Amino acid sequence: MADLNLICGDALTELKKMPAASVDLIIADPPYNLGKDYGNGSDLRASEDYLRFTKDWLTEAKRVLSDTGTIYVFMGFRFIAYLYAIMEQDCGLHFRNWICWHYTQGIGKKRGFSPRHDDILMFTKSERYHFDLDAVRVPQKFYRSVNNMRGANPGDVWEFSHVHYCNDNRQAHPTQKPEGLIERLVLASSRPGQLVLDPFSGSGTTLRVCQQLGRAAMGIELNADYVAATQRRLAQPFTGFDSIDPRMKRIPNDLNDEAVRTAYLRNHETWFLANHGNAIDEFWKGVERKYGLKRKP
Structure with a gap:
């Protein structure tokens, strides 16, 4: 049984309490500062305050990350360039990938192009890091004797549908991430039994995925209602993750x-x-x- 720990509290405050180099993988989906309603006003700050907050929590995230650890951070288009600069220039993390998560539905616009993706930045703490390609390969299009039929590299553009409101696993959270998407991050960048941290736990997707994949996990969430909902989610029977790469x-x-x-x-x-x-x-x-x-x- 996976060791799961869910804390109701502020991410920055709780990160400061954690020992240095104690986490193997961080998957962070912070507020994008777009005014989403998370029940606590955390997604509507002045730009300067938001960037200061981003630098502060990432500084602590780097401190708690192991020397061979990896961090993935989700972000929308408005602050993604700032996020990259903070991670590379301010925090001294090592860039690995800029992943584009393409989803099939999104906000409609009449002037300009409708957004259909979020970005995920992958950085590591050092040049030494774990990455298990075999765990995340996708099926080949054709059988060829020269192909590795164990599968191909999934690349850096991923298609996962949003968890739609008709999905049985849909939670009362405005930015719930698909389990299949988080599954790929966990499988690629951690080993069974290692500790995965989600400092903005939200609907609890990272904890649910780690529960099924045999990873220890720690989640930090400011909203007590989301904490209670995640605890209920973790108690549900498992029949399969709520999303899958169509490939x-x-x-x-x-x-x-x-x-x-x-x-x-x-x-x-x-x-x-x-x-x-x-x-x-x-x-x-x-x-x-x-x-x-x-x-x-």
Whole structure:
């Protein structure tokens, strides 16, 4: 059973209480300062105050991060450039990736282009860091003998749908992140049993993912109502994460050799759908359409 710790408190205050180099991975989804209603007025500050707050909490985040640790920070377009500068220039973190999370629905605009993505910055504390590519590969489009059929690198543009209001796992939180998205960050940048910190826990997605992936996790959340909702969420039975990269259900073309096809199909669920039992039936329907094969009991 994963060791989960959820604290109701201010992120900066609680970070200052933590020992140095005690966390292996940080996944942070701070307020974007766009005036969202989190029930505490935390998302509407003067720009100077917001940037000062960002630098302060990131300074503490770097301090608590292990020497081989990684930090991912979500951010909207308005402050993403400032965030990058603070992480690299002010905090001295090492840039690794600028990930674009593309979602299928968003705010509509009549003047200008409607936003359809958020950004995720990946930095590490040093040049030494853990990254498990095999844990986050996506299925190949085609079978080729030269391809690694364990899968391809997912790249830095990811498609995950928002957790829509009709989804059974939808929480009463304005910026709930998809579990499949957080799953990829956790699998890539931590090992089982390591400690993952979410200093802005919100709807509790990071804790829920870590609970299922065997990571210890600590969440900090200012709103007591969200803390209570997360505790209820963690007590729910698990049937599969609430979202998935559509590529994970992709069935490679040209699996014409029976032995190769049989071996590949036997491995696909373990490689790509281990935490997505709710997507297996759809995958095998695709296999039947493409190759005329049904899943064996």
